[in-house]
Amino acid sequence: MSEIRISHQDFDPGAEIAAISSVKANIGAIASFIGVVRGDDGLAAMTLDHYPGMCEREIAAHVTEAKKRWPILALRIVHRVGRLVPGERIVFVGVASSHRGAAFEAAEFLMDYLKTRAPFWKLEERKTGSVWVEAREADDESVKRWQ
Amino acid sequence: MSEIRISHQDFDPGAEIAAISSVKANIGAIASFIGVVRGDDGLAAMTLDHYPGMCEREIAAHVTEAKKRWPILALRIVHRVGRLVPGERIVFVGVASSHRGAAFEAAEFLMDYLKTRAPFWKLEERKTGSVWVEAREADDESVKRWQ
Amino acid sequence: MKILYFAWLRQKIGRSEETLDVPAANVAGLIDHLRARGPGYEAAFRDMKSIRCAVNQEHVGLDAKLGPNDEVAFFPPVTGG
Amino acid sequence: MKILYFAWLRQKIGRSEETLDVPAANVAGLIDHLRARGPGYEAAFRDMKSIRCAVNQEHVGLDAKLGPNDEVAFFPPVTGG
Numbered sequence: 001m002s003e004i005r006i007s008h009q010d011f012d013p014g015a016e017i018a019a020i021s022s023v024k025a026n027i028g029a030i031a032s033f034i035g036v037v038r039g040d041d042g043l044a045a046m047t048l049d050h051y052p053g054m055c056e057r058e059i060a061a062h063v064t065e066a067k068k069r070w071p072i073l074a075l076r077i078v079h080r081v082g083r084l085v086p087g088e089r090i091v092f093v094g095v096a097s098s099h100r101g102a103a104f105e106a107a108e109f110l111m112d113y114l115k116t117r118a119p120f121w122k123l124e125e126r127k128t129g130s131v132w133v134e135a136r137e138a139d140d141e142s143v144k145r146w147q
Numbered sequence: 148m149s150e151i152r153i154s155h156q157d158f159d160p161g162a163e164i165a166a167i168s169s170v171k172a173n174i175g176a177i178a179s180f181i182g183v184v185r186g187d188d189g190l191a192a193m194t195l196d197h198y199p200g201m202c203e204r205e206i207a208a209h210v211t212e213a214k215k216r217w218p219i220l221a222l223r224i225v226h227r228v229g230r231l232v233p234g235e236r237i238v239f240v241g242v243a244s245s246h247r248g249a250a251f252e253a254a255e256f257l258m259d260y261l262k263t264r265a266p267f268w269k270l271e272e273r274k275t276g277s278v279w280v281e282a283r284e285a286d287d288e289s290v291k292r293w294q
Numbered sequence: 295m296k297i298l299y300f301a302w303l304r305q306k307i308g309r310s311e312e313t314l315d316v317p318a319a320n321v322a323g324l325i326d327h328l329r330a331r332g333p334g335y336e337a338a339f340r341d342m343k344s345i346r347c348a349v350n351q352e353h354v355g356l357d358a359k360l361g362p363n364d365e366v367a368f369f370p371p372v373t374g375g
Numbered sequence: 376m377k378i379l380y381f382a383w384l385r386q387k388i389g390r391s392e393e394t395l396d397v398p399a400a401n402v403a404g405l406i407d408h409l410r411a412r413g414p415g416y417e418a419a420f421r422d423m424k425s426i427r428c429a430v431n432q433e434h435v436g437l438d439a440k441l442g443p444n445d446e447v448a449f450f451p452p453v454t455g456g
Binding site: 012013014015017018021022025026027028029030031032033034035036037038039040086087098100101103104107108111112115142 | 159160161162164165168169172173174175176177178179180181182183184185186187233234245247248250251254255258259262289
């Protein structure tokens with residue numbers, strides 16, 4: 001059971017966790033992550049743009065990769081798009097597995113991908129104006145360790 | 148802000164996450180973990196015994212250690228005691244930080260401790276009878292890597 | 295064919311999608327055609343190192359063939375969420 | 376002094392806590408005294424390798440001194456949650 005949802009709407013972390021918690025009798029571990037827009041470096045807002053359809057397919061390819069590496073029993077990714085202000089939730093990743101090591105590692109693997117290489121484009125609004133964030137180097141450290 | 152709660156009562160993952168999500172403006176990452184009793188290896192129930200007061204103090208010492216290692220902005224541990232059947236939640240760990248790496252690592256560090264060295268005693272009920280689980284070797288792999 | 299623009303390409307061109315009947319055999323030909331449509335297009339397609347293309351939601355190079363019913367998308371390198 | 380028993384010590388002794396006035400100077404002396412209280416105690420304190428002790432919620436060894444208002448706890452090595 002895995003679901004990938006790209007949405008302008010906020011999500012309810014408790015409801016997302018509940019959705020992956022009760023699907024199999026052998027679930028022993030649920031690792032989850034919530035990303036929130038930080039406002040401590042002067043960011044006023046950020047807007048995430050995406051290519052509907054292609055975005056979900058590319059994320060799904062990484063979910064398939066995660067499922068090859070770890071025994072995942074249930075998985076859910078929710079990623080918001082549109083304009084978000086500091087304090088708002090951006091992303092949810094939840095992974096259910098039999099054991100904690102697999103659940104933690106798969107969740108971290110998916111988050112490293114989503115933060116650095118997932119198909120989103122980010123516009124940051126600051127006092128100094130709005131700027132489209134430049135792509136990071138492909139050899140970002142947090143992704144490299146999975147390769 | 149950190150809270151350690153040992154309880155016979157179940158907990159609401161969404162409420163626990165909400166409690167650590169909104170305390171500071173620079174929170175960008177909330178990693179959380181929920182442990183559930185698995186029933187796939189013939190376990191009928193398990194009962195967790197603890198020493199009230201001393202248990203909380205020993206866990207608090209490991210929270211202090213985690214705070215030295217990672218920049219933690221908010222943290223919550225809920226651990227259940229008493230008799231639990233497969234499917235029931237046992238433990239919640241939630242860590243809020245500015246960045247995902249610190250949040251994930253601190254949550255995994257605390258879970259490795261809670262699962263292997265925290266001051267609980269576990270009675271497992273199976274068809275063949277009830278047995279107090281023997282202590283694991285102190286050099287458990289998942290703990291060793293933090294040393 | 296249907297053409298989609300994302301991020302700053304959308305802003306420079308001033309629209310997110312359009313349907314055009316372009317007699318271009320490949321992506322490079324389509325870009326030449328688009329550049330001629332106005333200064334916004336010209337600005338958007340100035341630095342080709344910063345532009346990626348997908349045809350029918352698959353990443354392709356400038357030499358990728360195009361058919362009349364294809365969905366072509368132009369966007370910068372992705373930045374993560 | 377107040378004495379607490381956990382896990383299988385509690386089960387073998389048949390109670391979780393008791394308050395006793397024991398003239399023992401240290402933990403080893405207290406254990407000798409407890410062993411003489413009945414077969415349940417004797418069974419609980421048979422294998423000392425499997426027993427840990429805390430005085431006032433601090434881990435101690437068998438030679439730890441005891442006072443009349445101390446809280447003494449006996450339990451097996453912890454197993455994690």
